[in-house]
Amino acid sequence: QVMYPGMYSLANDLVHLSDVLQQAGGLTALADPMFATLVRSAGGVGPIGFDLRRALDNKHSVNFDPILMEGDVISIPRRTN
Numbered sequence: 477q478v479m480y481p482g483m484y485s486l487a488n489d490l491v492h493l494s495d496v497l498q499q500a501g502g503l504t505a506l507a508d509p510m511f512a513t514l515v516r517s518a519g520g521v522g523p524i525g526f527d528l529r530r531a532l533d534n535k536h537s538v539n540f541d542p543i544l545m546e547g548d549v550i551s552i553p554r555r556t557n
Contacts (some may be wrong), residue, residue, distance in 0.1 A: 477504045479502055491544050492544065493544060510529075511527050514550050524548075
């Protein structure tokens with residue numbers, strides 16, 4: 477649930493989740509940030525725990541805004557009733 481979903485390239489090794497969301501045009505009005513997921517395939521890590529609201533409120537914070545790696549998959553679902 478971003479304005480422009482799709483695949484995005486990482487310009488360097490310090491691209492944060494908030495950077496990619498900005499490139500994607502931000503969240504839609506129907507996005508549910510509470511259930512956003514980040515799955516890391518590199519090294520077989522799997523799901524990464526994060527709070528999307530805190531990431532967006534604390535852009536570029538290493539504590540809240542994850543640095544992305546090649547192959548990461550971000551999913552932001554639509555809000556349900």
